[in-house]
Amino acid sequence: MTPLLGLAGAVRPGSCASTQEIARSLAREGAPEGTVVIAETQTAGRGRPRRGDAGARSWHSPPGLGLWMSFVLRPRLDTADWPALTAMTALALAKAIEGLHPAAPRWSCAIKWPNDLYGHRGKLAGILAETAGNAVVVGLGLNLALRAEDFPPELRKRATSLRLEGFDPVPTAEFAAAAMNERLTAAYLAFQNGDRDFLREGLRARFLLRGARVRVTWPGGGAEGTAVDVGSAGELILKTAEGPRALVAGEVTAWSRAGASHPDY
Ligand code: BTN
Numbered sequence: 254m255t256p257l258l259g260l261a262g263a264v265r266p267g268s269c270a271s272t273q274e275i276a277r278s279l280a281r282e283g284a285p286e287g288t289v290v291i292a293e294t295q296t297a298g299r300g301r302p303r304r305g306d307a308g309a310r311s312w313h314s315p316p317g318l319g320l321w322m323s324f325v326l327r328p329r330l331d332t333a334d335w336p337a338l339t340a341m342t343a344l345a346l347a348k349a350i351e352g353l354h355p356a357a358p359r360w361s362c363a364i365k366w367p368n369d370l371y372g373h374r375g376k377l378a379g380i381l382a383e384t385a386g387n388a389v390v391v392g393l394g395l396n397l398a399l400r401a402e403d404f405p406p407e408l409r410k411r412a413t414s415l416r417l418e419g420f421d422p423v424p425t426a427e428f429a430a431a432a433m434n435e436r437l438t439a440a441y442l443a444f445q446n447g448d449r450d451f452l453r454e455g456l457r458a459r460f461l462l463r464g465a466r467v468r469v470t471w472p473g474g475g476a477e478g479t480a481v482d483v484g485s486a487g488e489l490i491l492k493t494a495e496g497p498r499a500l501v502a503g504e505v506t507a508w509s510r511a512g513a514s515h516p517d518y
Pocket of ligand 1: 270271272273274295297298299300301302310312314320321322323368369378379380381392393394395
């Protein structure tokens, strides 16, 4: 398959504040779908803003140790479908990473709906999807070769990398980017063609929150309940005191299972 999303035309700033900011300005200037920005390091990488945070969270992006990348998409979709692009990208990244493990398919990661990827030792990667005019910019941060001491102390017990997960050799950023380009292209084409089954099945198979008590918030609202399933279009299905609810977007700000609680990353 010819990759639609273009590594060939990738913008490679070396060091930059944030690939997301570059991709968003390129998108506003009319950059075509498939424009990709990949940096060696980011000095002001951004994570998903959490409710209660004064601003965006920072994303630790040390030089040469991870994949820090943003894609410009111009979805030919109803805007109601746009929120699902976050989970779709998370699933594409999960499949890309799993395919890179030497023991594939025996290693798999879990997805904390809708945007976080977890390995066996903690958070491995995160997705940040934002609009820029009539484009969507999806950014991803994937920890590749970091050792425990490469993380800031507050993240050491909660974050992981492909190296810490036992990938040997650790894939290069270039290799991981190519795998991601291929998986995201396939997922995006299927999604644009109206296929949602792969999304539901892929998320179900990697459903980190299954059975957990969760609190989910979004601008102007929130819900609490038990995460029981993934809906037909990738929504999180919660069992709440008022009955089942299907959430299309939101931030899981707290979750706990069997007596263990997990602070947000
Ligand atoms: C999260 O889990 O909070 C999402 C993290 C997204 C980080 C990536 S790194 C590449 C792109 N540029 C940024 O500034 N952020 C995203």
